[in-house]
Amino acid sequence: MRKHDRVSRLLEEAEREHRCAIGGINDSLYYALRRRVDSLELVCPYPNLYASSQYWNSLTLDERQHHVVGALMLRHPKWTFAGLTAACIYGFQHSYSLHDGTVHIASTGAVTGRDHKRLHRIYMSGIPQWQCRGIPVTSPARTLVDCASLPFSHALAIYDSALRMRRVTDGDIRTIALTSGCDEDPVLRLLRYADPGSENGGESVTRGRIIECGFAVPSLQVEFDNPNNPDMRYRVDYCWRLYDGRIIAAEYDGMAKYADVSNMNRASLQAKLDYERRRERHLKEQHVSVVHLFYEDVMNPERLTAKLMDAGVPKIQ
Known part of the structure; x- marks a missing residue:
């Protein structure tokens, strides 16, 4: 053109x-x-x-959200961004699948239905306004309270990330939940299971799915001996120590863990696979059985349940 x-x-x-x-x-x-x-x-x-x-x-996707918000700030300087939009601005880890083009803002007025379908107003009697990167957003605690309306496993990733980044405390969130008039139950459930020890959003979502499927809550990032290098102990993503002495570990395996060989300074794909096989053999020698969970397992409750049941992970629900 x-x-x-x-x-x-x-x-x-x-x-x-x-x-x-x-x-x-x-x-x-x-x-x-x-x-x-x-x-x-x-x-x-x-x-x-x-x-x-x-x-x-x-x-x-995060950069796209920031580009949209940057323009809307100029068009609507009185807006305060909230919910998932605010979580994105704070840098809290979350699933990209949550992004559908919707922008979330705080509002003290009634929702009239005249807004565009991509704008979602979250009603608040008073807006706890903060600044993050020069952008007006709701406070971290209020942002997490509003994110509690997301599916549990996705909201858990945001809570884990916010606590890991030390942007907010458990007490901050509880106070806002008690005083804002929101439904407290989802918030309290998320706080019960939130754990800043989770290293990334994928691991948090997987733990949330494990909990939703009724399994015992695993310990995170448990360490085991590495006989080849005692100073570099092996860590597993999830671990269950059973009453009969068995130890079950689960690993969330993203493809990037193996596929990124573009950097010539990184180990080759074969070296990575050799390391994983050696690591698993050493864990087995310490009576640790390992089950590998992939994205397709995590997204399918039946598959996830079958894998964990076969591995012997106990159900509590």
């Missing part, structure tokens, strides 16, 4: 500021932008916000 100077300047300025471009309203610029969306030259991730398709595709 023929170059449009005003559109080009608009996009260049937005990219420099790490945000989406803001279009006009029923003017020549608006129609020029819409034509380029129709031709797939541009994307429109939120009403009247734009980015070049090439630039947008180079961004992570």
Whole structure:
């Protein structure tokens, strides 16, 4: 499509500021932008916000959310971002599957139904406004209380991450839950199981699924002897020590653990696999049986239950 100077300047300025471009309203610029969306030259991730398709595709999902929020700050300087949007701005780890293009903001007024479907207002009698990276957001505690409405395993990842980052305390969250008039039960359940010892979001979601399937809560990052290098002990993601002396470990295996061989300074794929086999043999010699959990297992309760039952992990529900 023929170059449009005003559109080009608009996009260049937005990219420099790490945000989406803001279009006009029923003017020549608006129609020029819409034509380029129709031709797939541009994307429109939120009403009247734009980015070049090439630039947008180079961004992570978190970066895309920040670009949308950066533009909305200019359009709506009185908005305070809340819920999952605020969690993203704080950098709390969460599943990318939660992103559906919705922007969450705090609101003291009634929800009228006149907002665009990609805008979700969270009612609050008073908004505990903070600043994070120059962006107005609800406080970390209030953000976590609102994220309790997400599916349990996904919310657990956010709680683990926030506690691990020390952005909030258990007491902060409990206080907001008690005083905000929200449903306390999901918040208290999440606090019961939240553990800052979880190393990443994938491990947190997996632990949440294990709990949802009714299994005993595992210990995290338990260490075992490494006879080849006593100073570099083996750690397992999840561990159950049973009354009869058996020890069961579970590992959440993301493909990136094995597949990233692009860096020539890293060990080869074969060396990684050899290490894993040696590690598992050493664990077995310490009477530790290991079950490997993959993404497909975690997302399928029947598969996850079957694997853990076969491994001998006890059910408590």
